[in-house]
Amino acid sequence: MSGNVYTILDTRDGEFPQVNLEALAVGRLIAEKSGKDLISLFFSDNPSAHLDKFAGRGVKKVHLFASPELGKFNLEHLGKLTINKIGQENDSIVVLPANIHGKELGGYLAAGLGAGYVTDCTGISEEGGKIVYKRPAYSGKVIQKLAASAGAALVVGFRPNSFPVPEADATGAPETVAETVSTEPAKAVIVEVKKPEGAALDVTEAKIIISGGRGLQEGANFSLLEELVALIGQGATVGASRMAVDAGWRDHQAQVGQTGKVVSPELYVACGISGAIQHLVGMSSSKCIVAINKDPEANIFKVADFGIVGDIFQVVPAICEEMKRVKV
Amino acid sequence: MDFKLNEDQSMIKDMVGRVAEEELLPLSEEIDNTSVVPDEIIGMLAELNLFGIFAPGDFGGAELDLLSYLLIMEEIGSASGTLAIIIAYHNSLGVLPLLKAGKTDILSSLCTGEKLSSFAHLEHDTDYNSAPKFTMAEAEGGSFVLNGEKRLVPTPPKTAYYIITALLDGKIALFLVDSDAPGITKSGVIKTIGGKGVDFRDIKLEAVKAELLAKGEEAEKLFGLITTHASLALASAGCGIMRRCLKDAVAYTQQRVQFGEAIENFPLVQNHLTEMARELETSRMLVLKAAAEEVKGPSAPVSLARWHTAVSATDCGLRAIQVHGGYGYSREYPLERYLRDIQTINPLAGSEETHRNIIFKRLRQGGSL
Amino acid sequence: MKILVLIKQVPDTEAQIKIDPSGKAIDESGIKFVLNPYDEFGVEEAVRIKEKNPDSTVTAVTIGPERSKEAMRSALAMGADTGIKIWDDSLAGADAGVKAALLAAAAGTLEYDIIFCGKQAIDDDQGAVGGAISRLLSVPFVSNVVKVDISGGKCILQREVEGASEIVECGMPCIISAQKGLNEPRYPSLINIMKAKKKEIKEMTPAGLGVSDLASKTELVGMEPPPSRPPGRIIEGEPAQAAVELVRILREEIKVF
Ligand SMILES: Cc1cc2nc3c(=O)[nH]c(=O)nc-3n(C[C@H](O)[C@H](O)[C@H](O)COP(=O)(O)OP(=O)(O)OC[C@H]3O[C@@H](n4cnc5c(N)ncnc54)[C@H](O)[C@@H]3O)c2cc1C
Numbered sequence: 001m002s003g004n005v006y007t008i009l010d011t012r013d014g015e016f017p018q019v020n021l022e023a024l025a026v027g028r029l030i031a032e033k034s035g036k037d038l039i040s041l042f043f044s045d046n047p048s049a050h051l052d053k054f055a056g057r058g059v060k061k062v063h064l065f066a067s068p069e070l071g072k073f074n075l076e077h078l079g080k081l082t083i084n085k086i087g088q089e090n091d092s093i094v095v096l097p098a099n100i101h102g103k104e105l106g107g108y109l110a111a112g113l114g115a116g117y118v119t120d121c122t123g124i125s126e127e128g129g130k131i132v133y134k135r136p137a138y139s140g141k142v143i144q145k146l147a148a149s150a151g152a153a154l155v156v157g158f159r160p161n162s163f164p165v166p167e168a169d170a171t172g173a174p175e176t177v178a179e180t181v182s183t184e185p186a187k188a189v190i191v192e193v194k195k196p197e198g199a200a201l202d203v204t205e206a207k208i209i210i211s212g213g214r215g216l217q218e219g220a221n222f223s224l225l226e227e228l229v230a231l232i233g234q235g236a237t238v239g240a241s242r243m244a245v246d247a248g249w250r251d252h253q254a255q256v257g258q259t260g261k262v263v264s265p266e267l268y269v270a271c272g273i274s275g276a277i278q279h280l281v282g283m284s285s286s287k288c289i290v291a292i293n294k295d296p297e298a299n300i301f302k303v304a305d306f307g308i309v310g311d312i313f314q315v316v317p318a319i320c321e322e323m324k325r326v327k328v
Numbered sequence: 329m330d331f332k333l334n335e336d337q338s339m340i341k342d343m344v345g346r347v348a349e350e351e352l353l354p355l356s357e358e359i360d361n362t363s364v365v366p367d368e369i370i371g372m373l374a375e376l377n378l379f380g381i382f383a384p385g386d387f388g389g390a391e392l393d394l395l396s397y398l399l400i401m402e403e404i405g406s407a408s409g410t411l412a413i414i415i416a417y418h419n420s421l422g423v424l425p426l427l428k429a430g431k432t433d434i435l436s437s438l439c440t441g442e443k444l445s446s447f448a449h450l451e452h453d454t455d456y457n458s459a460p461k462f463t464m465a466e467a468e469g470g471s472f473v474l475n476g477e478k479r480l481v482p483t484p485p486k487t488a489y490y491i492i493t494a495l496l497d498g499k500i501a502l503f504l505v506d507s508d509a510p511g512i513t514k515s516g517v518i519k520t521i522g523g524k525g526v527d528f529r530d531i532k533l534e535a536v537k538a539e540l541l542a543k544g545e546e547a548e549k550l551f552g553l554i555t556t557h558a559s560l561a562l563a564s565a566g567c568g569i570m571r572r573c574l575k576d577a578v579a580y581t582q583q584r585v586q587f588g589e590a591i592e593n594f595p596l597v598q599n600h601l602t603e604m605a606r607e608l609e610t611s612r613m614l615v616l617k618a619a620a621e622e623v624k625g626p627s628a629p630v631s632l633a634r635w636h637t638a639v640s641a642t643d644c645g646l647r648a649i650q651v652h653g654g655y656g657y658s659r660e661y662p663l664e665r666y667l668r669d670i671q672t673i674n675p676l677a678g679s680e681e682t683h684r685n686i687i688f689k690r691l692r693q694g695g696s697l
Numbered sequence: 698m699k700i701l702v703l704i705k706q707v708p709d710t711e712a713q714i715k716i717d718p719s720g721k722a723i724d725e726s727g728i729k730f731v732l733n734p735y736d737e738f739g740v741e742e743a744v745r746i747k748e749k750n751p752d753s754t755v756t757a758v759t760i761g762p763e764r765s766k767e768a769m770r771s772a773l774a775m776g777a778d779t780g781i782k783i784w785d786d787s788l789a790g791a792d793a794g795v796k797a798a799l800l801a802a803a804a805g806t807l808e809y810d811i812i813f814c815g816k817q818a819i820d821d822d823q824g825a826v827g828g829a830i831s832r833l834l835s836v837p838f839v840s841n842v843v844k845v846d847i848s849g850g851k852c853i854l855q856r857e858v859e860g861a862s863e864i865v866e867c868g869m870p871c872i873i874s875a876q877k878g879l880n881e882p883r884y885p886s887l888i889n890i891m892k893a894k895k896k897e898i899k900e901m902t903p904a905g906l907g908v909s910d911l912a913s914k915t916e917l918v919g920m921e922p923p924p925s926r927p928p929g930r931i932i933e934g935e936p937a938q939a940a941v942e943l944v945r946i947l948r949e950e951i952k953v954f
Contacts, residue, residue, distance in 0.1 A: 075828070075838060075839075079832065099859055100840060100856070100857070103824055103840065104827075104838065105828065106824075106828060107824070107828025107829040108838065110825065110829060110914070111794065111828070111830075111832035112832045116794060116913070116914030117792075117794060117825045119824060120822060120823075132918050136822065137821050137920075138708065138714045138822070139710065139819055141922075142714050142716060142920050142922065143920065143921045144821075144919075144920050145920065146915050146918060147915065147918050148916070149912065149914050149916045152914040154915070186837070187837035187867060187868045188838070188854075188865050188866070188868070188871065189865065189866055191853075192863070193863050195862075196861075201860060202859040202860035205860065232954055252877060253857065258710055266951075266953050267947065267953045284923075288951050288953065289926075290943065290947075291929075305926070305929045306930055307932065308931070308932050309931060311936070314936035315936045318940030318941075319943060321937075321940070322943075326944060326948065
């Protein structure tokens with residue numbers, strides 16, 4: 001039997017996150033290329049509250065798994081329910097949202113479905129009758145092109161912000177199927193979710209990142225960047241180099257790079273960051289890169305689309321002023 | 329002749345190289361600026377066994393071979409000239425004479441880095457090729473007392489013992505002295521061109537109680553052995569600084585653009601870089617060759633290695649400054665520090681004169697090097 | 698406590714990666730290999746648990762060719778007690794699924810309370826193994842962990858997710874993938890490097906582990922260098938002028954806000 005394209009989605013804190021829409025867009029792209037149907041498995045404590053999100057996204061059918069314990073991510077529940085539902089279909093393709101939970105699930109599903117696994121996909125094309133998934137490896141120094149082995153199913157994860165999410169079109173709402181949920185008690189459960197005070201938007205979710213490095217000289221000076229972020233508003237957040245994190249100026253949640261997070265926002269502004277290779281691998285796939293550095297030779301300028309050679313303590317406040325001016 | 333490192337050696341080199349790059353290098357500018365080596369650094373080096381590199385395990389040492397020691401010194405040198413001097417003095421001129429003299433009761437505290445040791449030999453008008461002239465030892469009731477003055481003695485924090493040379497019955501002898509023993513007066517830290525934080529001081533000895541480590545012919549041999557050992561260690565440290573100069577120079581010339589081209593494409597720049605590579609590699613080869621023979625005391629191969637390294641390192645440091653153009657002279661770049669540290673390390677444990685003399689003696693005897 | 702740590706030898710982060718003429722592998726010549734940095738966090742955590750619970754054992758397990766013994770020795774020098782190295786030339790190019798099957802089989806021959814692995818190996822950057830062996834061994838898995846507390850036969854783990862930390866309570870045995878922040882890995886001392894040489898590294902093969910299906914479910918079609926970015930533009934002028942121009946470009950040309 002020929003398989004389908006599945007997206008495995010859930011909610012977080014009752015919300016339907018943006019990465020889900022991206023997963024649906026990726027799923028649709030693969031469905032179109034492979035001539036398969038796009039089907040969603042949707043896990044939530046209250047899935048019906050989000051049914052509208054599936055409309056106009058090329059989804060044929062949504063299987064709804066409703067249960068209070070599905071309100072929080074649980075690998076064992078999601079994994080087992082998905083594997084039971086999909087079974088060992090040949091050549092089906094399972095698309096996961098681009099977040100930590102999705103990544104955690106990916107290996108589990110691949111093993112359970114007897115499928116191959118591609119993570120961090122950044123592009124999908126067709127070559128010689130195969131769907132080929134491009135993904136950065138070796139910290140972005142190489143692009144691997146992978147395909148499912150003949151007849152094998154495939155689990156696909158992708159890089160956030162790598163695929164366009166079109167507006168919903170007129171294709172309408174999918175058919176929904178309510179599933180009965182029976183789970184065994186999980187061995188690992190979330191007992192608490194801690195959000196840092198005044199939780200900043202995570203760098204991997206931000207559309208715009210204003211990042212600071214050792215050039216900021218001290219932790220308190222990050223307020224400069226915070227001011228700019230506040231002026232830009234929604235979708236913007238503050239990032240940091242490892243030097244800034246190691247100096248204790250920023251939480252390591254905000255670290256971009258090899259041992260921090262890999263980001264690809266629409267705009268990345270590097271302030272007082274030299275552009276060490278370990279930093280570059282975390283942000284060089286950003287759509288637009290701006291570098292502000294007083295050293296004209298700084299490596300960061302090599303990857304920047306726009307650069308200002310100057311002192312951050314002059315340039316950043318000037319940008320804030322200009323932002324204030326154009327906003328009113 | 330085998331130039332390949334064995335598994336132990338390459339792993340040790342990698343580990344120390346990582347520590348140097350990730351932990352020591354980022355602090356070396358601050359050490360240079362403040363002339364202070366933070367306690368935590370000494371503590372970290374101690375935990376890694378860098379104060380007991382070749383001493384036996386019984387004393388908390390790592391029992392490494394000479395080549396491993398020299399590889400370590402190159403890595404440390406590549407990060408900080410100051411730390412290289414401290415480690416070389418402690419291991420070659422502190423731990424080694426105590427080991428050879430069988431003075432083992434304090435070795436554990438030294439190998440674990442709980443306490444540091446240093447070496448005092450220089451006086452007005454003396455070098456490493458001559459016995460002390462102004463420091464006298466006298467027997468006094470089964471023990472000894474020292475009187476005199478020593479110059480430029482490294483006294484980093486935690487230095488608890490000095491190995492001191494003195495004249496006993498007109499001949500060189502080696503003594504162990506508690507650094508806080510009554511009768512020792514230390515000058516303030518002497519302002520040096522480099523090696524900031526090594527804390528070079530002059531020390532005055534007035535009836536200081538001392539323990540004899542070696543006298544007579546035995547002392548002469550021991551003195552020759554430990555200074556030779558230190559010479560090789562410091563030469564390796566010099567290679568480390570050269571390596572850093574070259575690395576910085578290559579990186580700079582790749583990114584610095586002039587007339588629309590990276591300056592690495594300019595023949596003059598390439599000339600500097602290839603000369604620096606030659607200086608580094610020949611120095612390293614001579615050090616390793618000298619170390620391949622059993623090191624017993626002053627020898628022409630060791631002196632050649634030491635002298636060649638000193639001359640090459642100075643030249644290499646200057647070339648690094650030159651390819652950096654105006655920046656090379658600026659204190660915003662570390663090049664001038666490298667050169668200052670090179671100048672500080674070069675004469676330690678034997679001046680150029682001393683080494684030339686040893687080489688010449690060998691030539692005169694018709695020996696080959 | 699019996700702890701397994703899955704480790705991998707990978708090119709150093711500074712390594713320049715060149716694609717082999719076959720287009721299917723990287724050119725390994727001149728590359729320095731190191732213990733995967735995320736696995737280092739795992740080894741460190743395991744050794745710290747051992748230091749607190751003296752009768753514990755730490756076994757490092759790797760899949761890799763002869764050269765990967767160096768990474769194994771690093772783990773042993775950091776404090777792992779013994780090593781297991783799995784290899785057979787047929788494994789060159791095997792995908793994560795095959796490797797997970799082998800690691801699960803190896804784990805199956807051992808006793809364990811915790812299995813540590815790195816968040817991902819910085820060569821393939823997949824992060825697939827932890828989840829896969831979780832399924833194969835029916836053992837819970839928590840990824841991206843920055844804090845491990847063990848009490849009352851349970852692990853309290855802190856998993857970092859986008860914009861939040863999740864505290865996960867997990868029975869043992871369990872699989873934990875380590876993220877930066879979990880600890881500061883130690884540098885092995887000279888003495889421990891020398892001691893590591895005397896520790897045992899047991900060599901195993903897929904056949905010896907009873908794993909016969911070594912077919913990858915993914916096919917590497919090829920590798921290519923990343924697309925190069927077009928040269929950037931330096932915005933000249935005094936800070937104030939440059940700032941105005943930058944904001945204009947971002948609003949009007951790039952249209953990000
Ligand atoms: C295994 C490993 C993993 C690593 N992982 C990461 C990682 O995940 N992320 C990461 O970022 N790094 C990582 N690093 C560290 C990386 O190598 C660099 O050390 C780090 O990125 C440098 O941070 P920085 O650019 O803030 O500091 P620096 O390199 O010190 O650069 C500071 C910059 O600020 C500029 N500057 C100073 N003052 C001003 C001013 N007033 N105005 C304008 N500009 C100014 C300077 O010109 C300089 O370019 C890793 C390293 C290793 C070995």
